Amino acid sequence: MRTTELVDGFRQSAPYVNAHRGKTFVVMLGGEAISQPGFHDIINDIALLNSLGIKIVLVYGARPQINSSIDNAGLSSEYHKRIRVTDDSLLSLIKQVAGGLMLDITARLSMSLSNTPMQGAQINVISGNFVIAQPLGIDEGVDYHHTGKVRRIDVSGISRQLDSHGIVLLGPIAASITGESFNLTAEEIATQVAIKLKADKMIGFSDSNGIADEAGNIIAELMPNDAQAIYEQMDQDDDACSATLAFLNAAITAARAGVPRSHLVSYQINGSLLQELFSRDGIGTQIVTEPAEKLRSATIGDIGGILDTIRPLEEQGLLVRRSREQLEMEIDHFIIIERDGLVIGCAALYPFTEDQVGEFACLAVHPQYRDADRGAMLLKHILLKARKQNYKRVFALTTRSIHWFMEQGFQLGTVEDLPSQKQALYNYQRKSKILVFSL
Template sequence: MTSNKKNKIGEYVKFFRDTSPYINNHRGKTFLLAFSGEAMSHENFNNIILDITLLQSMGIKLVLVHGIDYEKNERLKKLKDDQNQDISNVIIDHSSMSLIKDLVGSTKISIEAMLSSGAASSVMCRKKMKVVSGNFITAKPAGIKGGIDLQYTGEIRRIDSSSILKQLENDAIVLLSPIGYSPSGEVFNLNYIDLAVKSAIGLDVDKLIIFDKNEGLRGLDGKLLKTLSINEAQEYLNDPQIDHNQKQALKACSEACKKNVRRSHIVSYISNGALLEELFTRDGNGTLVLKNSVGLVRQATIDDIGGLLKLIEPQEKNGALVKRSRELLELEITRFTVLEHTEGPIISCCALYPHDGSQSAEIACIVTHPEFIDQGHARQLLEVIEKKAYAMKINRLFALTIKASHWFIENGFVQSSIDDLPIERQSLYNFQRNSKVFCKRL
């Protein structure tokens, strides 16, 4: 075997190992994917279909919401252009609605055909893929706005969530079209983004994913904004430099997160593999909108042993930390607090060891993954640990380090001496390591 081939195999093995936590984390979850008519007209949409079939093969439950390409009909294109691209405020008369129904029907059939074809040429080739659509959406007329009757422009009145969830449990992909039905038998045109948001909320999905032409949002420095909180998203919504489609996607993600959708993503429909990269890599390839911060701070559990060992091992090898065996880590797991990344892996940790018979404790094993250094995660964990210690009536925190002296000083610690440690801890001091002692009063 040539060295080049060995390197390729090594890269593949590493990639597979790196993605396995995401695969396990996503299995059984429900994702809603929303794409415009323009996205379906792009040459990369065939690859997106293949990626969708791959997601279902991993046990992910999928709801697809599609728009329609108004550019395909001159009359509909003019209607949209006249209203500055906001189809929610367009006057849809009877003849226009007939054109929309034809366009929705042909679009739905095309997606179903592509999913069938995609399954035949993918990992799902031996399994029949079920795609289900129907009258899941009850709509009402948008009514009169500004003195103008919008006629067949509609608003969502109700989503038949129980029927959709039943189809998902039966291993079907649910396809929702941007039209709704009234109890009187009328059909109304809907904004597909609005449909996606309300469906995501009603179905309590784990992820809302909106496809846009761009990778995601970019900051003033031109760099991709990989993660935004709701508050940060609002700041960008007020930015006049963001184009209409991006603003519409960001607003949808923000609204969904406000109503407890766990995570919302903006992903490019132009970039091949962007969806998989966003879902199965640490860095992603889009913009993720979260209700809260970058991750979840929580108490470590026995299931975190593998992730903790992987996180702290490099620091043990370079001598910054004393080596901990798996057995010792299992015994001390309740001492650890971890910061879990939005997609599952642990990216930072810290341990608290109370001293018996003393109102003091030692913090130890403060580690952050190299890709997330200098982003405030260690400080975030320290604040949590300090609150925890204070609640335990602890009034002094000690820390021993050979490399992070400046970090502790920056976070309110002062250099101390071995003599200041409790007697029991003094007896365990390793003079060969010659660690500096720091103390912070709470």
């Protein structure tokens, strides 16, 4: 019986459901996303995250809605250093817009009709004075009036609500210790909340599905410095990419302050949030913290470190012995994990291009670093590399690690599953088990 796409999807997403349960996500919904026809689908997906045990802080913005209301009211809006100056008349209007959106979002999250994905859901949406603001003050003679910035985050208050399985909803208006209201940016609120809560992820939406390279391909992952370089090259005055610019800047700040991952996905693609979080390859761009360890392609200079890493396993008979000369010839097939200049892990992908198959081989991790899934990290990178080569499958030969490979999604195979060139070299005396991963 052939499995359906639905069944396959459930099975592939299960590990991510388990990994995300109990984690804290800060979701930033810009006004651009709220104005989209597919906004109700985004809200449904956020509600689904809550039902899966993920703690959600939802921060919404209202920039386009505020601009539209200002135009309709015949008012003008002054800017200084790309920051809106909020005088008394604008503050009154912005409070109306922000308050209306808060009620609309709360109503959406309260929906539980039988013909919607939120059937039977009972979500508590909590808004309150969790963000304390302070005025920006006067800069170069320009008084920002009621434009403010974050002074303090009530971390314990937010955490209590999240622990009670509620969704905390925060808007762009926050009160100060003097009882005044200030207009803040959603990006700053989301960033500061993510940092102070030590959130596991910050998620944002834009019209594009992540950050594209010069060829137009979405970049799956960026370090803060690389993201900063891209940000500085983007047109700061381009309204079309304002949401991308705002989130990218926020994600860089969050990453440098310790937020592990920030995801940028498109509000124009239905289900992009779920695809990013619950699929193996994702769909958008992640900005990740600078790691103490680096996973990279190996070079000739790494051969000594690779030999030190694999020799103990070779002596135990767990790996086939490789000479320095052989490694020099095969170094382009290797990736390594480097920590403080030392090689602490390695793996290789040997190509069998004619058969569109790759061999995952020579997996080794230093004994002191075997408790943090570095083997799985190396495997993930090898599988990504194989997909880019358009391989149909990856195989591995092992005598001791059969269950580990099966836990990673490999299935037992036979000699006939090997490419013909490898079949001719198969060592029947060693009796290695053959594991196959279909791509």
